[in-house]
Amino acid sequence: xxxxxxxxxxxxxxxxxxxxxxxxxxxxxxxxxxxxxxxxxxxxxxxxxxxxxxxxxxxxxxxxxxxxxxxxxxxxxxxxxxxxxxxxxxxxxxxxxxxxxxxxxxxxxxxxxxxxxxxxxxxxxxxxxxxxxxxxxxxxxxxxxxxxxxxxxxxxxxxxxxxxxxxxxxxxxxxxxxxxxxxxxxxxxxxxxxxxxxxxxxxxxxxxxxxxxxxxxxxxxxxxxxxxxxxxxxxxxxxxxxxxxxxxxxxxxxxxxxxxxxxxxxxxxxxxxxxxxxxxxxxxxxxxxxxxxxxxxxxxxxxxxxx
Numbered sequence: 001x002x003x004x005x006x007x008x009x010x011x012x013x014x015x016x017x018x019x020x021x022x023x024x025x026x027x028x029x030x031x032x033x034x035x036x037x038x039x040x041x042x043x044x045x046x047x048x049x050x051x052x053x054x055x056x057x058x059x060x061x062x063x064x065x066x067x068x069x070x071x072x073x074x075x076x077x078x079x080x081x082x083x084x085x086x087x088x089x090x091x092x093x094x095x096x097x098x099x100x101x102x103x104x105x106x107x108x109x110x111x112x113x114x115x116x117x118x119x120x121x122x123x124x125x126x127x128x129x130x131x132x133x134x135x136x137x138x139x140x141x142x143x144x145x146x147x148x149x150x151x152x153x154x155x156x157x158x159x160x161x162x163x164x165x166x167x168x169x170x171x172x173x174x175x176x177x178x179x180x181x182x183x184x185x186x187x188x189x190x191x192x193x194x195x196x197x198x199x200x201x202x203x204x205x206x207x208x209x210x211x212x213x214x215x216x217x218x219x220x221x222x223x224x225x226x227x228x229x230x231x232x233x234x235x236x237x238x239x240x241x242x243x244x245x246x247x248x249x250x251x252x253x254x255x256x257x258x259x260x261x262x263x264x265x266x267x268x269x270x271x272x273x274x275x276x277x278x279x280x281x282x283x284x285x286x287x288x289x290x291x292x293x294x295x296x297x298x299x300x301x302x303x304x305x306x307x
Contacts, residue, residue: 001025001056007072011097012090018072019065019098020045021105022056032059033110033135034102035305038095038126039064040117040141041222042081044071044209051289054298060305061109063102067091067122069218071209081214082166088224092125099133110135112305117141117254117286121225124268128228131239138301140247141286144260145230145267152176152223156216165217173213176222180253193253193285200290230267237272244268244276245304247297249284 052062066073115123180193
């Protein structure tokens, strides 16, 4: 397996984007396809390296970039949670730029795009414009539609007018995530909702590149993504038979229950996609790729990529 870390400038604004590529060492240089990952909020690409190694060992070139405001895609560590954009557009264009880079590196290969949590919002906004650039889509740990997202955007706007877009609001942080541990009595971490695997939660808690509070600018981007992804306007479905797989832990508070998880799938059907399926994992929480049973999930993902 070959591992590369590189940096490219975003075509949007010149921001350095840190990219990781894991590719198989094959006798003839052939690979099965490209597997591109869009990571979640307040984390970084390195957390996906074990999974990427698995995909590379099974013949895929696995590609990931740190989203702007995360990991190595910042001008300064003080900018974690700051997107350098207030439209929720640059993060999507960055992802598309990485798709094109991967296609140039591995020409003629099918692309499976995987998005987790916030990254699942990014990939769904991506397909509003670029669904003909990929061959399969995986939506993992998806935030469900929230009728209060408009009010949240207004709240961020009001607070930003007073404190500036780099302010980190604990009030908005609590509003967004405060309810996630309410049913986890006796938990030793505010991030226990992430995983049944306590070792994973401990690793997340001690990682300085994880768990940071978003700036108001970051929250604006997050809430705009939520609004835009569930807006029936603006969809330009060019690839209606795109295979789409939803994955989630049944105990993940982000999906807001099985009924809402199915509604997220139904929404994509309503805008024109016909080939949608889902797997809900009993007993698991938000980060299913980091649970003790992750090998089974790895295999499910590989099976979908190869189908």
